[in-house]
Amino acid sequence: MFYVHMLLLLTVIFIGIRHGGIAFGLLGGLGVSVLAFVFGIAPGSPPISVMLIILAVVAASATLEATGGLKLLVKFAERLLRKHPSQIVFLGPLCTYSLTVLVGTGHSVYPLLPVIYDVAYKKGIRPERPMAMSTVASQMGITASPIAAAAAVVMATAADNSLDISLVNVLLVTIPATLIGVLVGCLWSLKRGKELDQDPAFIERCQDPEFKAQLIDAASEEDNDPSHEGIAKKGLTIFLAGIATVIFVAMFGKDLGLLPSGVKMSVAIQFLMLSVGALILLTTKVEPKKIVHSNVFIAGMTAVIIIFGIAWMSDTIIGFHKPYLISLVSDIVAAHPWTFAIAMFVVSVFLKSQAAVLTIMLPLGFAMGIPAPVLIGVLPACYAYFFFPFYPSDLAAITFDRSGTTQIGKYVLNHSFLLPGFIGVVTATTVGYVISTMLVN
Numbered sequence: 001m002f003y004v005h006m007l008l009l010l011t012v013i014f015i016g017i018r019h020g021g022i023a024f025g026l027l028g029g030l031g032v033s034v035l036a037f038v039f040g041i042a043p044g045s046p047p048i049s050v051m052l053i054i055l056a057v058v059a060a061s062a063t064l065e066a067t068g069g070l071k072l073l074v075k076f077a078e079r080l081l082r083k084h085p086s087q088i089v090f091l092g093p094l095c096t097y098s099l100t101v102l103v104g105t106g107h108s109v110y111p112l113l114p115v116i117y118d119v120a121y122k123k124g125i126r127p128e129r130p131m132a133m134s135t136v137a138s139q140m141g142i143t144a145s146p147i148a149a150a151a152a153v154v155m156a157t158a159a160d161n162s163l164d165i166s167l168v169n170v171l172l173v174t175i176p177a178t179l180i181g182v183l184v185g186c187l188w189s190l191k192r193g194k195e196l197d198q199d200p201a202f203i204e205r206c207q208d209p210e211f212k213a214q215l216i217d218a219a220s221e222e223d224n225d226p227s228h229e230g231i232a233k234k235g236l237t238i239f240l241a242g243i244a245t246v247i248f249v250a251m252f253g254k255d256l257g258l259l260p261s262g263v264k265m266s267v268a269i270q271f272l273m274l275s276v277g278a279l280i281l282l283t284t285k286v287e288p289k290k291i292v293h294s295n296v297f298i299a300g301m302t303a304v305i306i307i308f309g310i311a312w313m314s315d316t317i318i319g320f321h322k323p324y325l326i327s328l329v330s331d332i333v334a335a336h337p338w339t340f341a342i343a344m345f346v347v348s349v350f351l352k353s354q355a356a357v358l359t360i361m362l363p364l365g366f367a368m369g370i371p372a373p374v375l376i377g378v379l380p381a382c383y384a385y386f387f388f389p390f391y392p393s394d395l396a397a398i399t400f401d402r403s404g405t406t407q408i409g410k411y412v413l414n415h416s417f418l419l420p421g422f423i424g425v426v427t428a429t430t431v432g433y434v435i436s437t438m439l440v441n
Contacts, residue, residue, distance in 0.1 A: 001039075002321045008034065009317060012310070013350045022302050024351070028309025035316050044315035047359050049159075049266055051304050053152030054355065056270040058300025059291075060242065060277035061103050061147070066290040067235030067280060068228055073099060074111040081115055085123040090186045092116040092130035093137035097182050100141030101175075102243065104148040107299045109138035109393050113400040121215060121403060126196055128405035129189045132416040135393040136386055136424050137182045142354050143174045143379045146247055147273065149303060149355035150382065155266040157362040163372055167250035167265060173376050173436045181380060181428025185420045192419075193405060205404055215402050231284045238283060242276030303353055310351065311359040318364050326368055337370050341378035341429050348384035352391055357382040377436030380428035386421030387413075 012031045016024035035041045064070055077095040084091055092112070099108040116134055120127040142148045146167055158165040196202050205211050249268055253259045259268055280286070291297060332339060340361075348357045361382070365375045385391050389398075389408050394417050397406050408415040 002317075002324055005035065005039070005041075005317045005321070009313060010350075012313065016310070022305040024353075024356075025305035025307070025309030028306075028311070028313040030309075031313040032309070032316055035313070041316060041320050044312065044319040046308055046312040047153070047156070047315070049156040050149070050153050050311075050355065050359055051308060052270050053156065053266060053273075054149040054300060054304050054307070056273040056277075057104050057147045057149070057152070058297060058304075060239065060273040060280070061105065062291045062294045062297035062300065063277040063280045063286065064103070064235050064239045065294040065296045066286045067284045068232035069236035069239060069280075070103060070108060070296070071111065072229070072232040072236050073102065073108075074115075077112055078115045081112075081119050085119045086125075088116065088120045088123060088125055089130045089133070089189055090183070092120070093133040093182055093186050096134045096138035097141040097144075097179070100138050100148075101145045102240070103296070104142075104145045105296055105299060106138040106142055106393060107295060109135060110295075110396055113393075113397055117400050117402065118216070121196075124196060126193050126199070126405055127401045127403050128193055128407075128416050131397045131401050131406040133182075133185050133189045133420045133424075135391075135397045136185060136417060136420045138393060139354070139383050139386070139391075140178045140182055140380065140424055140428060143382065144171065144178045146171060146250070147243060147269070149307075149353075150358055150379070152266065152269065153355050153358040153362065154376070154379070155264075155269070157358070157366070158372070159264050159266050160363070161366045163366075165372055165376070167247070169439070170376055170379070171247075172439055173432050174379055177377075177428045177432030177435060178380055180431045181424040181426075184427040185424035188423050189420055196403065196405075199405070202403060202405065231286070235280045235284050235286070238280050239276060242272065242279075245276075246272050303355060306353050307356045307359055311356055314360040315363070318360070318367075322367055337374045338378065338433055340365055340368075340370055340374065341381040341433070344378060344381045345384045345425070348382050349387045352385040354382045373436045373439075374433070377433035378429055380425055380432050383425055384421070386417045386425075389415040389417055 008031060012027045013024070016027050032043050036043055077099065081088060081091055081095065096109045096112055099112070100106050113131065113134065116130050117127050120130050143150050145151060151167060151170060154165070154170055155167060193199070246269060249258055249272065250265055253265065253268065281288070344357060344361050347361060348354065351357050351360070362375060386394065398408065406416045
């Protein structure tokens, strides 16, 4: 019966891929209904604590975006990129990675992509080199962000399993691991593909006057209103101070007695991030309407619904078949615990949310008896949705690359993001595994 239920889950995932967005969540809810009414299985527990943390973080990040603070971060990054154009293959991905770490979502990459293209093309660098790696880096930064949904899942799962794992334990592993993964991916990207003046496909496209004319975008959108910039700076300052506070409480909360007795860090993140959003709102007087219409808010709410449905369905199946699953893979996992990274990677190929992957896989890992250091070490492996080049940021990179070098090949899988993604994630997972087994008890 386990395989029938897994077939049902895979069906939900594949149909979700066709429709995209919140379809995963809605179809997951339908799957729970089928499991309950057709197979007579009691539904598991929906990931409420994870969803609440995501909601709190999204509320704060969306408030920041509404003030123009996110645009300001992008402007700082743009200045850096244009100042050092010859280093774009490294600086482009590092900027998108840093933005994700700071704001907790990879969707912050979009405003930077046209800048990265423009700098690369004007410098005569093949745009594919920084463009593909930049979108990969923006997603790799998620497990390194203290306010991303993925961190919320790890903290909530650790608390549910009575494990003394702090946010600092996680970040000490994920930040250096993912950063090294990004740098290795950038190093490989330095020489990928042919130079533009030696690329037959590009030269052929340049024969078309319309194609050649659109290679450089003369239009530039700049908001130079000093009042807007003042509000943005105020919002950004409060937001960064909020992140610093979360990290400080995570590091010293227990020792200094900052939190009331019995208050978990996962709960503290919720009220601290809501407080950050409130302070930004009161200080900048940004309109609440603007917040709910922001890109970050929309993306965050979509993530919540996805996790609600698909993770609930997965938890129901895993909970019902837990004894069978443990007996099936316990010997392999006991002998080679690192193989759990492969399982996470495969799940992520189909489920385009790192938080959702971790919500499904981490409880299973704990149930199998996989040591906490191993689970933390392989966290970077929860990003594999670069495998199919249909993630919004990948499609955006293809669109913004006017030269056509960032592309999906004839056979779909021979696309620009596959090798940078593999190199980055495999490196990060390997480094993370080594660091975690040394640092985490």
